[in-house]
């Protein structure tokens with residue numbers, strides 16, 4: 001076994017096994033001289049037992065009873081990963097039941113520890129399957145199997161002092177890079193559907209939002225906008241004048257976000273196909289012919305995104321859409337998803353022929369064969385990518401990178417064609433490193449109450465993996481939704497960075513007006529609450545990115561508490577969300593750690609019922625028409641009047657809601673929301689400090705920065721320990 005070791009950053013040691021494939025996950029690279037060889041036969045590293053297993057390596061870590069295991073990004077299962085098996089192998093599985101081991105992304109970053117032990121983290125940089133048995137077979141043992149001798153493992157732990165979970169995440173982000181910032185409008189509400197059939201129906205949907213007075217910033221175009229599912233085409237009959245269409249929508253405050261799938265339809269005369277074939281940019285089979293995979297367009301070729309040339313080509317193809325006013329894309333099917341291959345389908349036909357001749361063959365065999373068609377593991381061993389050294393590598397060996405490489409191509413297309421501008425980019429499949437230039441959504445969930453908690457868990461786990469801007473389809477993608485579930489899910493959506501209502505073909509409509517009048521009113525109020533909170537959410541999101549600390553995190557990360565709470569989360573530093581996630585409930589239990597909390601039951605953006613609740617476990621009332629959240633003792637929230645879309649008008653009056661028993665501070669943040677200027681310091685802040693002083697409050701506000709703030713007045717609503725309200729206003733003279 002070839003092994004060497006290097007110290008990186010303050011708390012990270014890299015162990016390099018063999019010659020790993022370069023994934024681009026890590027930004028802090030070590031050159032060859034930075035390593036020291038490990039000579040002795042290896043039995044343990046950093047307390048993990050290492051053994052040869054299945055042509056690769058098995059690592060065993062013993063867990064103490066109080067250890068929590070967090071991380072792994074996008075997976076099915078609890079926040080604390082203990083008690084389940086996971087398989088990191090990207091796949092398009094649309095049924096996220098609790099027994100599933102893998103989903104669309106691979107995020108091999110794990111945190112282990114508790115308040116009693118010295119927490120540590122590790123990241124295995126390896127782009128194909130990793131299997132983890134996290135205290136499933138044996139509650140006190142975690143086993144990690146990597147079927148390869150070539151990979152990097154980064155081990156994060158401090159010597160002589162204890163790292164917190166927050167510090168471990170920060171170290172991981174120093175290693176892998178700062179998270180992506182979408183444009184500010186991405187914090188608005190977004191409407192999607194598979195599919196709005198044509199330009200007319202999208203325009204009508206947009207108009208309806210404005211007529212109903214429901215804020216909305218983006219509308220999605222699912223696969224039916226294309227001509228016969230041919231990627232980078234637009235069906236001219238359904239979308240006759242695309243540039244005028246996007247321009248009109250933009251002037252009403254809507255961004256249009258088309259979907260892009262990787263499979264290129266095999267069809268003579270179709271330019272993308274012909275160019276890809278001519279330039280040899282598709283994945284090949286062993287014999288050097290282009291690999292054929294069936295997806296939505298029928299038979300397609302899959303672009304070989306491992307080749308920089310293919311990524312540049314793909315990024316360039318996006319330009320046509322950017323020129324027509326598109327400012328965001330949504331990338332799907334990039335695990336990659338394969339419905340079947342012609343060879344696999346031929347086997348089905350053969351079996352059918354056999355059954356025709358011999359009726360004794362059990363029909364079950366046909367059923368099993370059909371079930372095994374889509375995304376059969378064997379397909380990924382049958383096609384190859386070309387490497388930069390002119391060799392080739394099977395998809396199986398770098399499987400988890402496919403979606404990330406595709407996304408990189410599109411991100412570079414934006415950066416080249418819209419220099420200095422922020423772009424909106426959402427992808428389904430992902431690997432570590434993608435968090436620097438794109439966001440993900442969590443795929444095809446269902447309209448099940450059970451998937452609300454799955455959404456909350458993924459928000460927290462993905463934030464640990466650096467994907468701060470993320471979310472699940474609000475209301476659930478597959479199956480029909482009840483108005484109650486849709487409302488409760490929208491109330492969770494208020495605290496989901498990506499707040500997108502999306503649903504599958506054939507399911508009940510989800511636009512707020514598709515329900516009864518009362519449901520519509522509640523949804524409008526809920527979305528307005530989201531917009532009212534943007535001055536807070538955006539400030540805290542941008543701070544999280546600057547400070548490399550997760551925007552959304554479990555209570556355990558902020559408080560020295562021993563409880564695993566999976567259905568409450570911190571949303572920035574001042575707010576805890578505690579959505580109602582059970583049917584027919586008019587309230588819920590909450591665990592309030594450490595301090596007192598101001599419970600806000602918000603029916604809309606201004607009608608709040610508030611009460612102060614001491615630390616402990618409490619049952620809180622929360623009828624269907626109200627969104628529950630908590631303001632932490634001695635913290636501050638900044639709000640504004642909701643707008644119909646971000647940028648509709650300048651926010652010049654800030655509303656501050658604060659719960660102050662001693663002192664509280666908050667940094668309100670403002671930038672143009674559209675460019676990368678923030679990276680060069682082009683933003684401004686208002687430092688707000690409030691101190692309680694004998695039934696009064698001392699308030700100090702201080703604007704700073706390279707830009708002048710637009711805020712001219714701040715209206716304060718300060719609650720004391722009895723929830724008594726004190727109001728005042730302050731002017732800013734810029």
Ligand code: MIG
Pocket residue numbers: 193194222223259332333428443444477502503504
């Ligand atoms: O095979 O484009 O996850 O959001 O609406 C299904 C149609 C393909 C899966 C995506 C979903 C999208 C759907 N797509």
